[in-house]
Ligand code: MD3
């Protein structure tokens with residue numbers, strides 16, 4: 178089903194379900210090349226969610242801040258290539274939500290284990306907000322929080338399940354969002370974990 182959460186924010190329930198086993202298989206292959214790691218935040222803390230990336234650019238955080246880099250700071254090699262099937266899935270989802278010609282050059286791969294969470298934030302490190310963001314949920318369900326353009330707007334909560342795809346564009350592109358701590362459980366395909374793929378277009382820096 179296709180549900181509009183707010184102008185520009187579209188939830189495509191089960192959109193990635195037919196290819197979910199292939200997606201999980203590819204996550205294993207990609208993260209053998211650039212392993213999952215928990216990254217340091219500028220404030221000196223550490224994110225609870227483990228991350229990796231694929232594609233020309235990858236999102237990283239360390240003591241010096243948030244940014245996109247062409248290489249993995251752990252391996253010092255380029256991030257693994259984005260599988261063509263992933264790029265195609267993201268473009269197809271964006272189109273289904275009303276955004277033509279989406280061409281992501283960055284894919285963040287998040288791994289949530291029980292009790293990990295992501296605080297309310299905006300995605301604003303991309304230098305270009307004209308293209309949407311596409312996110313794919315795999316494995317255990319999680320309570321996703323979506324707020325407004327200001328942090329002070331009380332967020333709504335919605336359950337994201339295996340195979341769900343969210344598209345955020347236009348007005349919704351800069352909405353605050355986050356996820357509640359992952360409830361423990363066992364998913365037949367991922368065990369005690371949830372994976373999230375987030376596809377973005379990042380403006381290349383000069
Ligand atoms: C709404 N990830 O990696 S995905 C992130 O479940 C992130 O891993 C969450 O927020 C996760 O930055 C949420 C859904 C999502 C992604 C990007 C958005 C919602 C968004 C950008 C703008 C507004």
Ligand code: FE
Pocket residue numbers: 298299300354
């Ligand atoms: Fe985000």
